[in-house]
Amino acid sequence: MAAEKHASxxxxxxxxxxxxxxxxxxxxxxxxxxxxxxxxxxxxxGTNPEEIVGAAHAACFTMAFAFALEREGLAATKIDTRAAVRLAKDGDGFKIDRIALELDASVPNLDEARFQQIAAAAKAGCPLSKALASVPEITLKATLAG
Known part of the structure; x- marks a missing residue:
């Protein structure tokens, strides 16, 4: 299956x-x-490209995390993700040098260690994470609510 989306x-x-x-x-x-x-x-x-990239990355990661939970036979009662995309000076231009993802999720019947494993795998497997692999630092802070 392939999907192609458009923007202008x-x-x-x-x-x-x-x-x-x-x-x-x-x-x-x-x-x-x-x-x-x-x-x-x-x-x-107005908006900006970094804000749009952050929204796209947060949305992609969140969906990847939800699917990863589903494969484990689990479902979250809530998933909230924030993305901070930093645009830094790079010579005469600019580059995105960091994306910080923050995940807050409530997942019944999931222990902290497995939660962290699933979140890290979702971050690595998310198509936007893969597409943004040239960003030197993509971090994830994942918090499991009780």
Whole structure:
């Protein structure tokens, strides 16, 4: 099975003063604004590529974790995942040098050691983790709620 998803961007203007709009085929993002201020400054009126990568990675990892639990005959009552994607200066440009995933999950009948194993395997096996393998540091802090 193969799935292909689509997204598009429209941009007008120069790098620092220009404006763009991001759209996805599902309509989850439709002409959603982004630009220099929402990427490099604290402008909350738009998104940025790192925020979108973080959301995608958190969503992918969470689903991989849920499937891994299911293979063990388990189901979570809740899974909450956050991703922090750091964009750092790299010579004349920039690079993503760290992604920190934080997982909080409630999983009945699962001990801490097995929980950590399943979470680590889900992180390693998630398609977005694989696609982002060039990021020097991808961390996971996994907390099992009682």
């Amino acid at each position: 961007v429209h941009w007008e203007g120069a790098g620092k003063t220009g404006k763009g709009q991001v759209s996805t085929e599902t309509g989850a993002l439709k002409d959603y604004p982004y630009g220099f201020a929402s990427r490099f400054e604290d402008d909350k009126r």
